[in-house]
Amino acid sequence: MSAEERREDILRAAVVEFARGGFHGTSTEAIAARAGVSQPYLFRLFGTKRDLFIATVNSGFDRVEATFTAAAGRPGNPFENMGNAYKDLLQHRDELMLQLHAYAAAGDPEIQAAVRARYAGLYRLVEELSGAGEEQVLAFFALGMFLNVAAALDLPAMAHADAWEHLCLGPLPDTPS
Amino acid sequence: MSAEERREDILRAAVVEFARGGFHGTSTEAIAARAGVSQPYLFRLFGTKRDLFIATVNSGFDRVEATFTAAAGRPGNPFENMGNAYKDLLQHRDELMLQLHAYAAAGDPEIQAAVRARYAGLYRLVEELSGAGEEQVLAFFALGMFLNVAAALDLPAMAHADAWEHLCLGPLPDTPS
DNA sequence: CATGGTTGTTAGTGTACACTCACTAATACA
DNA sequence: TGTATTAGTGAGTGTACACTAACAACCATG
Numbered sequence: 001m002s003a004e005e006r007r008e009d010i011l012r013a014a015v016v017e018f019a020r021g022g023f024h025g026t027s028t029e030a031i032a033a034r035a036g037v038s039q040p041y042l043f044r045l046f047g048t049k050r051d052l053f054i055a056t057v058n059s060g061f062d063r064v065e066a067t068f069t070a071a072a073g074r075p076g077n078p079f080e081n082m083g084n085a086y087k088d089l090l091q092h093r094d095e096l097m098l099q100l101h102a103y104a105a106a107g108d109p110e111i112q113a114a115v116r117a118r119y120a121g122l123y124r125l126v127e128e129l130s131g132a133g134e135e136q137v138l139a140f141f142a143l144g145m146f147l148n149v150a151a152a153l154d155l156p157a158m159a160h161a162d163a164w165e166h167l168c169l170g171p172l173p174d175t176p177s
Numbered sequence: 178m179s180a181e182e183r184r185e186d187i188l189r190a191a192v193v194e195f196a197r198g199g200f201h202g203t204s205t206e207a208i209a210a211r212a213g214v215s216q217p218y219l220f221r222l223f224g225t226k227r228d229l230f231i232a233t234v235n236s237g238f239d240r241v242e243a244t245f246t247a248a249a250g251r252p253g254n255p256f257e258n259m260g261n262a263y264k265d266l267l268q269h270r271d272e273l274m275l276q277l278h279a280y281a282a283a284g285d286p287e288i289q290a291a292v293r294a295r296y297a298g299l300y301r302l303v304e305e306l307s308g309a310g311e312e313q314v315l316a317f318f319a320l321g322m323f324l325n326v327a328a329a330l331d332l333p334a335m336a337h338a339d340a341w342e343h344l345c346l347g348p349l350p351d352t353p354s
Numbered sequence: 355c356a357t358g359g360t361t362g363t364t365a366g367t368g369t370a371c372a373c374t375c376a377c378t379a380a381t382a383c384a
Numbered sequence: 385t386g387t388a389t390t391a392g393t394g395a396g397t398g399t400a401c402a403c404t405a406a407c408a409a410c411c412a413t414g
Binding site for chain 2: 022167
């Protein structure tokens with residue numbers, strides 16, 4: 001099996017494990033076991049636990065960006081489409097918790113720099129895809145973050161997941177059918 | 178020195194240390210050292226690292242609730258006052274990172290239950306203090322969460338910290354001078 | 355068929371850390 | 385003055401874990 005395939009196996013396993021325990025609460029042994037690989041080989045491919053964590057977080061951002069890009073390409077209001085797509089993403093508890101752990105791990109400067117770069121990139125992507133004004137993009141991200149936390153806490157506030165329309169779409173000028 | 182005073186010393190130290198490393202990334206030894214107490218005594222007073230973490234998070238929620246209650250009591254629009262008060266809270270990086278770590282630690286069921294209860298309580302408190310509608314309270318919390326993350330990541334988006342007015346106060350019917 | 359690179363493992367090392375045990379010093383108070 | 389309670393510690397224990405060293409099997413290609 002090629003090293004590239006192994007890297008992807010390990011990243012898939014790392015998403016699940018890091019989502020549960022975060023950077024410090026997850027052992028490289030657990031990730032290696034889930035990936036079906038010896039633990040030293042993981043270090044050969046990723047060098048360091050921190051580098052593996054950053055790579056894992058990057059893969060999460062890749063998926064979110066792909067989801068948004070695809071959603072915005074569909075007919076209808078791009079914001080509404082992206083909101084719905086994000087609701088679907090939130091069904092995957094692993095992706096969601098991984099995000100939260102990425103933000104929390106910002107105490108580590110190297111991780112912070114990586115996460116900041118990706119988050120800023122996502123923000124600009126949404127600005128571009130939606131073509132919406134500053135305030136609406138801000139409201140979009142704010143609601144997304146709130147839903148993240150609500151889902152992590154199993155809050156009944158998840159019932160508000162349909163609030164995208166009110167908060168982001170309310171004063172939208174263009175709503176092409 | 179009374180045990181109660183020692184508990185408070187330790188909680189103050191725990192806020193700082195847990196804010197940096199989160200639940201798993203922080204050693205009880207570091208907390209004890211910062212508090213000027215032997216590590217076994219910390220266990221005598223709090224029983225378990227997890228219990229200490231929960232007590233620390235609770236103390237953080239206590240401070241936020243006290244801040245909001247005081248702010249809402251001042252003359253002017255309660256939402257605007259609470260928003261400004263929250264902006265002040267966000268200047269304290271420790272409080273902010275502690276919150277993030279509390280949400281991220283929701284992978285642990287016991288911690289999740291504790292944090293969920295407090296967060297729900299805070300939500301109801303803000304509903305009551307503001308007397309505002311569902312959507313505005315939601316927008317308030319969403320923006321708060323976004324600012325948390327923006328601050329953790331040192332995002333320039335902190336420039337948007339004045340967005341409270343637009344997002345929460347926009348369509349407010351009653352704005353008593 | 356040698357030789358060099360790639361894929362992978364077994365066994366280990368040093369250390370950090372949650373938590374315990376057994377003990378001391380002081381104070382309260384009967 | 386004796387006795388119990390409270391505040392506090394020094395020294396350890398078992399374990400988990402990040403990371404390394406050394407080696408093995410497989411594949412190319414000359």
